[in-house]
Amino acid sequence: QVRLVESGGGLVQAGGSLRLSCVASGRTDSVAAMGWFRQVPGKEREFVAAISWTGAITRSADSVKVRFSISRDNAKKLVYLQMNSLKLEDTAVYYCAGYTIGSNWSRAQYWGQGTQVTVSS
Numbered sequence: 001q002v003r004l005v006e007s008g009g010g011l012v013q014a015g016g017s018l019r020l021s022c023v024a025s026g027r028t029d030s031v032a033a034m035g036w037f038r039q040v041p042g043k044e045r046e047f048v049a050a051i052s053w054t055g056a057i058t059r060s061a062d063s064v065k066v067r068f069s070i071s072r073d074n075a076k077k078l079v080y081l082q083m084n085s086l087k088l089e090d091t092a093v094y095y096c097a098g099y100t101i102g103s104n105w106s107r108a109q110y111w112g113q114g115t116q117v118t119v120s121s
Contacts, residue, residue, distance in 0.1 A: 002026045002110040004034075006096040009115030012086055016119075020081040022096030022112060032101040034079040035059075035070065035108065038092035038117075046092075047106045049081060050099065059105045064090075086119045093117075 008020040024031060035050025049060035049070040058070055067085045072078065079096065094117050098110030 002028060002031055002098050004096040004098055004110055004112035006094065006112040006115045009094060009117045011118045011120060014086060014088055014119055014121055016086055017082070017084045018086065018117060019083065020094055020096075020115060020117075022079045022081075024077045024079070024098065028077060030100055031098045031110070032103070033057075033099040034072065035097045035099065035105070036079075036081045037095045037097055037108070038090075039095065039114075040092045045095070048094070050097070050105050051079065083117070086117075088119050088121060091117060091119045 003026045004024055006022040012018050033050050033052045036048040037045050038048050039045040047061055051058045051070045051072050069082045071080045093114040095114045096112035097108035100109050
C-alpha cells in the first residue's frame, strides 16, 4: 500500500505564492512518478503537474506551465508544487497523486486526501 499526505494549502491573495508538499510512505517502490491534481465542487478532477521518481521528467497543464513548478526530494520521499502568480481560478482542493509504471499523466493510482487552496481578490 502507498500512502500520500499533502500539506501547505491555505488562503492567499491573488498574485501571491504557495508551496504544497506531499510525502509518500508505504510501498513506494511501486511508484514511478508523483504529481498533483486539483478539483472544485461540481467539476472533474484536473491534472496539474507530475514528475518522475527518477530522472526528474516533468509534465504540467498548459494553464499553469508558466506559473507553477513541480520538484522532488527522493531521499525524503517528498514532492512539491510551487505555485506563483496565483489567480482566483486556482482555488481548488489540491490532491497529491502517485503513478505506477506505464500510467498516463492524467491517470493516477494513489491519492492523498487533499489540501485546500483558496485565492482571494
